[in-house]
Amino acid sequence: MLTYTIRRLLIAIPTLLFISLIIFLVVTLAPSDPTANLPLSIPSEVRAQIRESLGLNEPLLVRYLLWLRQFFVYEPLHILDQAFGWSLATDDMQRILSWQTRSPVADLIVQRMPQTLWVVGTSYIIGVLIALPIGIVSAYRQYSWFDQVGTFVSMAGFSVPTFFTGVLLIVIFSVQLGWFPSIYDTTHEVTDLASFWVQVKQMIMPVAVLALYNAAQISRFMRASMLDNLNQDYVRTARAKGLSEQVVVLVHVLRNSMIPVVTVIALGVPTVFGGAIITEQVFKVNGIGQLLIIAIQGGDVPTVQTLTFIFAVLIVLFNLVADVLYGLLDPRIRYD
Amino acid sequence: MKLRHALLGAAATLAFAPAAMAERGSDGQVNIIYWQAPSTMNPYLSGGTKDLEAASLVLEPLARYDQDGNMVPWLAETIPTVENGGVTEDLTSITWKLKPGLKWADGSPVTSADVKFSWEYCTAEGGGCAQSEKYNDVVDVETPDELTVIVRFGVAKPFPYGPFVGAQAPVIQAAQFAECLGAKAPECTDANFKPQGTGPFTVVDFRPNDVIQLEANPNYRDPEKPAFASVLFKGGGDATAAGRSVLETSEFDYAWNLQLAPDVLANMVSAGNGKIVSGFGTLVERILINMTDPSPELGDRRSTVDTPHPFLTDMAVRQALSMAIDRELLVEIGYGDAGRPTCNVLPAPEIYKSTANDGCLVQDIERAKALLDEAGWVPGPDGVRAKDGVRLSLLYQTSTNAVRQDFQALIKQWWEEIGVETELRNIDASVFFGGDPGSPDTFQKFYADVEMYANNFDGTDPESYMANWLCKEIPSPETQWQGNNINRYCSEAYDALVAEMAVTGALEERAELAKAMNDMLMQEYVILPLVDRGRVSAHSNTLGGVVLNTWDSELWNVADWYRIE
């Protein structure tokens, strides 16, 4: 297992380098411009100066290599410095700066991580927690009314666009009923029970929208996986041993069914870090997803490049995690 | 309007300012929402309105404009003029006097050195200062004493109020930014996010593109202001949500620039939690007519002066296009109270406003048809007019935006009624307004027959704005498509007027020249102005003191805001 993991990590290096190049080309060649959002009253000479100050005049290759060096050498050094108070990074080690805010992209990401993790992460966890029992019961009682309703709800979950459900929830619960805030307060800090309650209230709607979507998908996987296992011979063996249905289903079948589902869940984790572009926009959560979309709209190449590359790393990493998990959970699988 | 007059007006407004004279910080927190989130607090590093206005809570200029476009002294004692001797007769230098006793938020005194530094900062090599145009022609800034600043220009400046005036060019603290000149500017993240200022508030926490927390400046010059102890400045989302949060759910006190359909806005107001405020500036939604040929077959030469447009060079066609448009209806549908039909590309200030073209306000489809008939454009079997094998077929582009798309649909229908085939295209704003020479979709490249967007100018002086239509401003591949004459309109007579204005100092004469230029553009129908767009913002019923200002930052008088119980 260890050698397998190491080998996969080694393969990941060239893959990721190639991905970083592709992302760089895509992002750089995109016809957006960091000065596009400036008022038209700013004349074009000034815009040209601004672009020059951002280093846009350098050749593509130079910019790519600089970014690589910044990402893989300078940034880690700076982060270590920040974390441990060392001074490994010298002054000429320019960090990756966002063109829009002129601040280090890493800082922006660190700043946005909490709300994204809170909202998207919670919704993912809740989604999974809802999905599993629904999937289990749907499979066990295949074609029962519960299964039918569960199927309908989960399908509805991913067939309605989140920009629609989000606005709908806001109109109902913020405007009409006034129960929850329509704008997420990213500065809110949980210090006591009351403030925790405030946090819960502002999270309910975005979490609900996303959790429904996540639960919909995972419950389908869970159901399919349970169905696969319910007809296996070992289930008959378990019944022949006189075990109760609960033990048969929740111990024997579930344990086997969880193997593929756990990997699916692991594969979904990068999307948590990626944020939810539309939902964040609708509820003003201003997390990673909103950072990305604003950066794209603002032609902020370093931010887009860095963010998308981090997503790529996470995707590759969690692909590996999923495979390793599979190996750990299923004693039959041995990687070498 | 004479400047002296303007001064009086400003004083009058200030006198009417809120009577709730409580002590500083007694009114708790005010929540402001901007649906575009500020990405920096340094206005020199970003020209975006959202950034400028956020920064205006902290940073202040020597003088700024009030809600009527009058200049009012801010950090300066008075507005220097030729009359009061502040501006030299040859119009090459202007002398500002700082108010005595001004302090930065950290308690250190504000001196003329800070003012001079602000100029140095913006003009330093490699800094990419977004406001460097404000400092055009400045050759030197002298600081004879702590409170006096003399700005010297290389040429005669009939309008010397560029540097240090308005939200675009405030004074920054020399001590804080000393190490941030030129290429080092972006590295001073802390300074850029938390600049020391003289304004009523000071930054506690800045989260780029998200939220800003500010608190009252302890060293603000008026000891009773601001009434609010803190400001929460939230950014992001969309105009609908911002309006909703003020007008319907009362989560916020002030929402900026609610570009919404009139009935949507009216519905929100009907909830009764707040009201909208609107004001008009110089922003005009217009259709630009391409005088050059954008057809792709021309390769490199498309949309350049080498290739005149096959039919838009015919004035009859341009005029007919204009006549077919019902500007009243456009306003009604797209802007409601936040817009008014206009026939001028220079709609304000009052003194510059021409009345010569008001005929355009009435839609006249029949006359437009007749005009085209006369010019020899006859309808073909498909209803599209043609002459000598040239069909009146247009590509009409604009940026992606719900109101603009409605306008496109309406105008398309009108134009098709007069026999002009219209194809619509909308382009993402970041691409359309982006200057990327590699993109075919920028408004500057103008690879379309007509395009629509809005433009205005900073402050109240139209000189540089009207200079946009100089022949030499025509974008071309040679200039990397930079240049402001998007229409590719070129007229010697127009160029002469621009040159004349550059050396004319008297306000009335300048106004006449500007009007003449405006009328020239209008009567040649190279620009079809549609709507004079106002600014609509909303505030809650509990927020007092809001005076909407379209000539400067909307938050210009935030120090005077207070809570109505």
Added chain:
Amino acid sequence: MFDAPRRKLVEVNGLKMYFPIHGGILRRRLGEVRAVDDVSFDIYEGETLGLVGESGCGKSTCGRAVLRLYDITEGSIRIDGEEIGDAGYKLLRARRPKMQMVFQDPQASLNPRMTVARIIGEPLDEHTALSKPEKLDRIYELMDAVGLNRNFANRYPHEFSGGQRQRIGIARALALNPKFIVCDEPIAALDVSIQAQVVNLLEDLQSKFGLTYLFISHDLSMVRHIATRVAVMYLGKVVELAPRDALYGAPMHPYTQALLSAVPEPDPNIETRREHIILKGDVPSPANPPKGCNFSTRCPQVMDICRQIDPEFREVVPGHYAACHLHDIQQTRTAGEPAAQEVSPSDQQGEVT
């Protein structure tokens, strides 16, 4: 039994089929699974060579390798005088009509999305230029030959029972008039009453078309019925090869003896008094075969030499080959004498040639 001078149709020499095992960080080759390890045998024209052994012994791999369905590791395969062990794709394709295969699982070996006519017609599509009606005629002819109703031509495999499916598979194998057919456990997946039908069909076809079979099976009783000669495989190697009656009557290799004794006889009278040689333990992994004789770990008659030296596969008595050190000793002791002493008493009723 074999009168005319017989022609060798298939000659297999030193056939090796190793599947590499990769591992480690760089996925280096760590070793190999020796599925078929130096196997040699000949098949005479018109005969049936039975190839028996337990699952995992490499008999199926051997059968497929002989037809070059794999790229073999080493060795020579001559079919009808032509070497195909190292033949390229084109040559191999040209030789395919001569050699065909019938598969174990009639369900799995028929494409579920093709009709019977298309399945049987596929070889014709590939190798002949028959017109449509000609092809259909040939398909009907083949269906008749294997006892399938012509009306079934447009049906799909899942509509048939196992035995009928196997008939389809046989018809497909016959389509190009092959000389040599590898039957890879053709009856293993069938019910007892159907097995007999298929085996009889195979026998009928053999006599009708003069076919040569390599009949791979784990069912020793059935092999006894159908095969002319029998080869026994254990862990990738042929351990014994002999004419049918010699093998069943007087097995020489301890493994063959154990195998035969393990087969239950469907007669309670015989079965209750039969001596079963119960082998201990399981077959070792072909990735890691034992040193010396492959069978040494389980052999009831194992000697020291067996754990050191791999016994040579050689002709102990004419026509009877075995790879066992027991016969080395016997040969040195009583050179030239037939090793008939090994026959167990209960086997005496067997007809011995």
Added chain:
Amino acid sequence: MPDGAAPVLDVRDLQTVFRTRTGEVHAVNSVSFHLQPGELLGVVGESGSGKSVTMMSLIGLLPSPPAEVRAGRVEFGGRDLLKVREKELRALRGARIGFVFQDPMTSLNPVFTVGYQLREPLRKHMGMDKSAAHKRAVELMDLVGIPDADRRLEDYPHQFSGGMRQRVMIAIALACDPEVLIADEPTTALDVTIQAQILELMKELRQRLGMAVIWITHDLGVIAGIADRVIVMYGGQVVEQAPVKELFANPQHPYTRALLQTVPHLEGARAPRLKVIEGQPPVLSAPPRACPFRARCSHAFDRCARENPARVPVGPGHDAACFWDAEREAPRDV
């Protein structure tokens, strides 16, 4: 075997139906048999003859839907198993009735250790705590001949070979000292040498433990070696029942006879040609009102198409369901 002893299991007129999309399939039709204490009852038949379904029906192991036990009585321990509640059935399964299934590869749960799966019935039925169960598990592993039991209990099923896995299955089935062991083709998936090992083990265990066994198989050789008494199933019903030697020596039903003739022998004269039973076994969409074997039967006559023969005694402890008397070469008079 003493005829007088009360049977440990007595099945009467069992009928099981599968509901499928295309209609009902009558898999078990009026099956009756009994099992004496300590005997090994062999059940022979081809796939689809209903032998497995019968045994599954006894103890409620068939998934319902689509299966449905329509009628019958299954007497075990003085109760009718078809009438008792699921909970009581569960208490019997694995405790008093053990099961061994065909494919040891898939019948063990791949993600639990063998020890866990072995301890499960012990803890459930015998209320043992973990250490007691472990001790017993080690004993059981020794019993079925798996060496190094202590260590191997921590292994997963895939780490065992096929034969060893089947031994584990047997150990699980025997865990609670059942009175009846139902083995459904337990050696079919195994190689002959391994099959021989398992058969040997089985004989040994029976001697030691003395439980009654139902052994389902299609391999007549296995039956010949291990069974005391045999029932032959065809088309969802029992067509013949006899002590093993009697059955092989004197088969009465044409199907049994044909079956015995189709299989080649390892010993004795080699038949030049195998006997075959032409045609295919039936799948019944309704309870048969005629003899299900008649289409393949060489002796079938008009009555066979009109009536479904009942089992009639044809010898001591031997009965068959056929209208044809093979000895007299004439229709039987029933």
Added chain:
Amino acid sequence: MTDMPVEETEIIRPPRNQWLDVWDQFKTHKGALMGAAFFVFILLAVTIGPLIWTIDPTYIDIRARNQGPSLGHPFGTDQLGRDTLARMLSGGQVSVAVGVAAMALSLVVGTFIGVLAGYFRRLDGILMRLTDLFLALPLLPLLLVIIMLFRDALRSAFGPEGGIFILIVGVIGITSWMQTARIVRGDVLALKEREFVLAARSIGTPSHRMITRHVLPNVLSPIMVSATLGIANAIITESALSFLGLGFPSDFPTWGRLLFDSTDYLQQYPERVIWPGLAISLTVLSVNYMGDGLRDALDPRIRGR
């Protein structure tokens, strides 16, 4: 599944296309049947509907704006007085066409890559890395680049609507084939070990015919399921693109565009949101149900039950 329905003794059954079996099983899945019926209804509505309901969807009747449902405008009108029913119908044409075309493209690419990777061992590694790469690529910037690079060429070749249609279909297609490729690859890997592939090899069938004759038909069921999910996914993605302002031109209604445009009017004219919202949701839902039913119907294990 053992030998299935053999009546009494001999199998005498009419030759039966296996698709009929699939259809039989499909019919038993009520949800799938209703889904299919609804989808057919939608297809008919958007293809034949505009022939019956002949109001031009782009015609602006400014006096009749913001009307509720009436006889003249059963679904009401929008803020410019365009007939909502007409816009729904023509919008549906685009949305469904985008769904079907993007699905087809992603299936073709996914199947192609999946089959090649599964069938040819040597291509496996590189093609799977390619799949990873695409999985890790950011959609939005990619979209902008593609629009920049190809829009003009496509526009001159196919006209403005055709051009953007091809573009959107292309973008959705090439960013959503990866799942299909993975599933197909897995199935092909398993299929390669099946005996009938070996049987074809023993006949000497060359690789390309092996793929078309034996591999492709047998990976059909996962592909069909991917297909239904693909349609749903493409319709949703198109609406998300509209939300982000990257979709079709504004005068070219699609359901996504209509829904997005009307969310602002959610409070005043809720019906305006309901129509496109319902249309998208129900279509996606029906297609999903169809997929579910199809998966069951194509699975012989389930079909046999």
